[in-house]
Amino acid sequence: MSAITAGDVDRARFSVDVGGWMISALSNAGARFGARQLGESQRALGTILERLASGKRINRAADDPSGLIAVEGLKSKEIDLTKQIESITRRQYEYGAMEGGLSVISDLLVDLQGLVTNAGNRSALSADEKRGLQEQADSIVKAIDFLAGTGKLSETGSKLLGGGVSLGAYTTISLARGQYEISDGNGGTRTINGSLNELRSGGAFDLEKGDVEGAQKALEKAAAFISTTRGAYGAQVKAIDDQVSALQVELENTVAAKGQILDTDYAKETAALVRERLKQEAATFVTGVSQRQQADAVLSLLSGTKEMIERSLEEGKRARTV
Known part of the structure; x- marks a missing residue:
């Protein structure tokens, strides 16, 4: 049995390829996914709260460019009709x-x-x-x-x-x-x-x-x-x-x-508010769980690697003694 080199030990400390999946101590895809979902939920919540507070679905052109154009045309028509009625x-x-x-x-x-x-x-x-x-x-x-x-x-x-x-x-x-x-x-x-x-x-x-x-x-x-x-x-x-x-x-x-x-559809936006809060909590939970699970997996692998190294060194000593 060949001896384990220092390079093998160093690589084992940070990553282990298990059936095509890499477990790393430096990166965590699950945590990154959860963080991304958390950010999206926070942005969505900000938009929802803005609509609920202002009473308007369109607060800036980016919210709905074509809708804003239509609204401006309708505003002009509303003013014109009001003036006609007054006259x-x-x-x-x-x-x-x-x-x-x-x-x-x-x-x-x-x-x-x-x-x-x-x-x-x-x-x-x-x-x-x-x-x-x-x-x-x-x-x-x-x-x-x-x-x-x-x-x-x-x-x-x-x-x-x-x-x-x-x-x-x-x-x-x-x-x-x-x-x-x-x-x-x-x-x-x-x-x-x-x-x-x-x-x-x-x-x-x-x-x-x-x-x-x-x-x-x-x-x-x-x-x-x-x-x-x-x-x-x-x-x-x-x-x-x-x-x-x-x-x-x-x-x-x-x-x-x-x-x-x-105008804001309060029934729609309040339902969306509940949904995004649930997604935010779920993303936070998933991010935490993913980080803990990967850390536990890395520590477990490192512990197993340590035992393997110790056994290998012991076997090497016995072989040299013989």
Whole structure:
């Protein structure tokens, strides 16, 4: 039997080839694998905790490049839709204010019609009663002039009964400066069958001495025009309601689509959190076990090698003695 050299002993101290597998004291594949898995689990846990804390699945472009591009596009669309809704809603408020102003004028015209009706029986009225009716008529016409000429929307500054709002055939109402006209939508105006300013004292429709029958007809046609215009404003408000509803549905769908891409799925992430923590604990356990097992195997092999060397040396001594 050949003697074991010092080189054989040195190699035996660090590695032994057993059936194609090497047991080494300097490297441990199992421990390296466990350490790699531990690092991956720690990185995954960091990402999960970031998503849970921020509420967003995408916190940086690297998380989902294509998803980030889609989200930015949806954000832009969301802002655009929101601005459209705000703009249309403001226009709706303006139409509502205009229709409200026309409603007041309509009520005033009704009051005027009542005065004209009372003035129709002049023979039964005293001079003071006629003068009282005329004073009321003057006050009402003045109020109509004020609403038509000076009434404005406080926020926009546009005329209460005009200001370039498109309403098809009815675009602008002008009831000030002595004439009562309505725009025909083509740059011209249509007169409301005579000037209601003629109802003022000394006018053609003066309730004391003027043409009461003519005043009644003028008021009826003026009321009809006001009603028609109010209807046009109402139609615009209803159309805006439908448009706002459609835009709101589109906005809801856009926000939902953005949320599907951007927002954290807490059910999914909490499940992933539990899974990664288990993997982390398992990787830690495997790394420790692998290191202990390999160390034990190396020590066991070294112990066996020592015994083998001692037996070999003893046999060598006996052989030399013989």
